[in-house]
Amino acid sequence: MRITNYFVPTRKEVPREAEIPSHQMMLRAGLIRQHVAGAYSILPMGWRILKNIMNIVREEMDAIGCHEFYLPAISPGDLWQKSGRWKTFGDDMFKFKDRKGREMCLAPTHEEVFTEIAANDIRSYRDLPKMWYQIQTKFRDEVRPRSGLLRVRQFFMKDAYSFDATMEGLDKSYSLQRGAYLRIFGRAGLDVKVVKASSGAMGGRDCEEFMLLSESGDDEIVNCSSCSYASNQEVADSKIEKVSGEPGELTKVSTPGMRTIDEVSAFLKIKSSLLVKSLLYKKDDGSLVFVLVRGDHQVDDGKLEAVLGDCMPADAEDVKKLTGADIGYISPVGLKDVTVIADPSLEGMQGLVAGANENEFHVTGVDMARDINVERFTPLRTVEAGEACINCGAPLEVSRAIEVGHIFKLGTRYTEALDALFLDENGENKPIIMGSYGIGVERIMAGAIETHFDGTVMKWPKEIAPFSVQIMPLNVSSDTCREAAEKLYDTLKDKKVEVLLDDRDERAGVKFKDADLFGIPVVVVVGDRSLKEGVIEVRNRADESTEMVKVEDVADYVLKLL
């Protein structure tokens, strides 16, 4: 490819809207352009990268016997009504009516559609197992698109689905997919961690996420510094030393103006870990739930949602109506008919301090078992770095990460809803057991940049690099320089090497700077200075090593590097 004939609009300056490295780099290197929030054009060089990623995905899917489909992006509303997701996806789905007034949507994922195919054409256990996938555009009207290609409203997803007759079959399909995922991310140059996660809107039981550690990610993962424990914060747990106070009677104490944990603990001169943090949440159905964690802990929204479903902090009015007091003085102590869930760190504790449900007062001597009727103890607190691993006790690490893949053991949630049944060996009708497996294609590209770009220089992993070799004649006005470059270009092209020739009439500096952005693994610098010595400079991007190679040997030398 000749740059003069190509379209790679590079920028010297960082566009105002881009904050994270991958977003800045993609705009500067001319890989993408934005149109509205969360929708980007992929320019030719960016498209080459994405296609490379898709090719890896296809090879690895095909290799495990997973077969490629292509499903429509538009989908009828009633299909989603049947699965219940018309409501649960809600405004995250782009919905519209066709000319006849029928409810339609742009599919945000394809469980329903693939399941419908299975429902219609899979009859017998003899038809199972099956694994199907597609690489297709997904549409999600994200509340807040952001971070370049990391969170967008239209993106490529590789979504795969497995259909099995038995749970053992599902386990097998799942582990085939899991293995393929690890190979895909490895080939794309991403060092991912596999973590336990919450299945959220997808439903089903077990699921794991493939996480790329990066400050630009908006997930938080917890992993053990010693054993293999790794989990998304939203389902993470840790071993915590229990703290109990002196057992005693419930005693009302005056705490004028002391609303926060810090204020109360300072005023009463007790450790904040002996306070009960009582928060009132309102669920989607309007019911109120007390959520309790230790005073020195934070409630984790992800965990809360995994337990309660969609919920919000109750407003001041609800709080007052239920407890008779204002926020800062409430707790479930002495209240009847309230639902309470609590973090395990509070289980069995005594001598605690909680709100008295009367303004300006707290109670001391609280005994969890005696004074509070807890419906369920379940991890609700945010795990902090340094806490002890739940498995081995070693210190935990907490890091930001980008979710690049997510795999689910769905079970029969969709197949039951959509009547995807099969006849087993005994002639019995049973729902097919399903798994679903997603990869964000653009996120692999963005993720690769996040890990292989230092703000100036990009180093694409070989398998996804837009080109294998870049040839850089430093001065195209010089016949010797231009001709040497052209000759090498033709030779490499004949050998089917993907090569980019920077044949622009630009100064060397401009070309070097752009080459740093392009990040092509091998850069051949052709200049009169070295040609005089009969050599050409070959740079290996991976380690920034350079070699002066005799003109007649350059082509072979480059081929060996690939």
Next chain:
RNA sequence: CGGGGUGUAGCGCAGCCCGGUCAGCGCGCCUGCUUUGGGAGCAGGAUGUCGGAGGUUCAAAUCCUCUCACCCCGACCA
């Protein structure tokens, strides 16, 4: 949706507080000459409804009201 920020030439920005030679700078772009190993030099040139709509005023990029878009922080997810 709540909180914060930004909209002025293709890109990056100054000007706004304190209305009036404020339509400006750098880069890029076009023409010519020179230059050619890390974002060249000289000379000349083109480009703006100052995000939009109302209003205040003799006068608005500048003050007021409304609105739109984009970005960042939170709830959602590949």
